[in-house]
Amino acid sequence: MTSGKKTKATRSSVAAARSSVVANKPKPWGTIVAVIAVLALAGGVFGYAYSQISAKNAREAALAKWVPSDSNKDPSSQISGVVKKDYPAGKHVQPTQRVAYDQSPPFGGPHDGFWPGCNGVVYPKAVRTENMVHGLEHGAVWVAYNPDKVKGADLDSLSKKVSGQPYMMMSPYPGLDKAVSLQSWGHQLKLDSATDERIDEFVKSLRQNQYTYPEIGASCDAGGPGQFDQDNPPPFVADKPGADAVPMDGGTAATSEQPGAAPQQQAPTGQPSAPASGTPSG
Incomplete structure (x- = not known):
């Protein structure tokens, strides 16, 4: 009995020791x-x-x-401030001619026969207006901004919306009466802020909207030197057009446009045909 009690006591002591160690x-x-x-x-x-x-x-x-659809062909109708006008397409002028546009910036009307690079190109300097309008006819959205009002972070934010994006182009527009002006063919929206949410709405509604621009499938790649060199584009002219400017109902009718080639045009009735070589008339 004594041995059993010792064994039990020993076990209890060992267990207590282990608990103490763990604790x-x-x-x-x-x-x-x-x-x-x-x-x-x-x-x-x-x-x-x-x-x-x-x-x-x-x-x-x-x-x-x-997003445009058969049941919602022009979503921009729901955007506050959008101005719309109907313009006939395919009326072109020569590189030496100017157009007496009815809007500033213009968003339709006669334009240069060579279209600009408009696949996500952010032009650091103002570009000849007559070329930029041709890009609208091809389905592009042109983001114009007043360089005196849009700078720094706002300019960076605006550029990111355009850079590398198909059928988008951006350039400063000296003398613009608002901070930003958006153009697509027959549509314009002027804004006081480069961060206005309507910028995205306008682009979504009208960029390559098959229901609102004339030349479906037309290229936005510039023809290059001799046509339109996007690395050295024709400069913007700030002076008002003179008396010899082409009126809004003027210009010559284009007969075809081939990307990378000089587009052809039909001369106005009673005038000799323009020479084909080097003629930017499509």
Whole structure:
């Protein structure tokens, strides 16, 4: 009996000793803190990613109403401030001629036979207006801005909307009466701010909108030197057109346009045909 009691007592002592060791063993606080930090970081990354995806989805959903369709051919009709005018297409002028446009910037009417590079080109200097209007006829949106009013972060933000985007072009427009003016064929929207949400709505509604521009499928790649060199484009002319300027109902009718080649035009009745060589008349 005594032996049994000793054995039991011994076991109890061993168990108590083990419990004491376990109780006195320091907790791995470093590991615990590291695990908590990793979990917190993972949660933060997940939360940020989720918020970004949610914000993107919200933006896309908000812009969905501006997508053209058979039942909504011109979504820009719902954008406050958009001005619309009907212009006949395919009326061209020579590189030495100017047009007495009825709007500034213009968004339709006679224009130079060579179209500008309008596949996401951000021109650092103002470009000849008669060329830029031709890009609108091809389905592009032209973002013009007043260089005295749009600078720094606003200019960077505006450029990012255009740079590298198909059928988009941007250039300064000296003397513009607003900070920003958006043009597509027959449409214009002038804004006081380069961050106005209507910029995205206008672009979504009208860039390559098959229901609103004349030359479906026309190229936005510039012809290059001898036609339109987007690295050295013809400069903007600030002076008002003279008495010899082509009126809004003038210009000559184009017969064809071939990307990379000099477009042809039909001379006005009673005048000799323009020479084909070097004639930018399409």
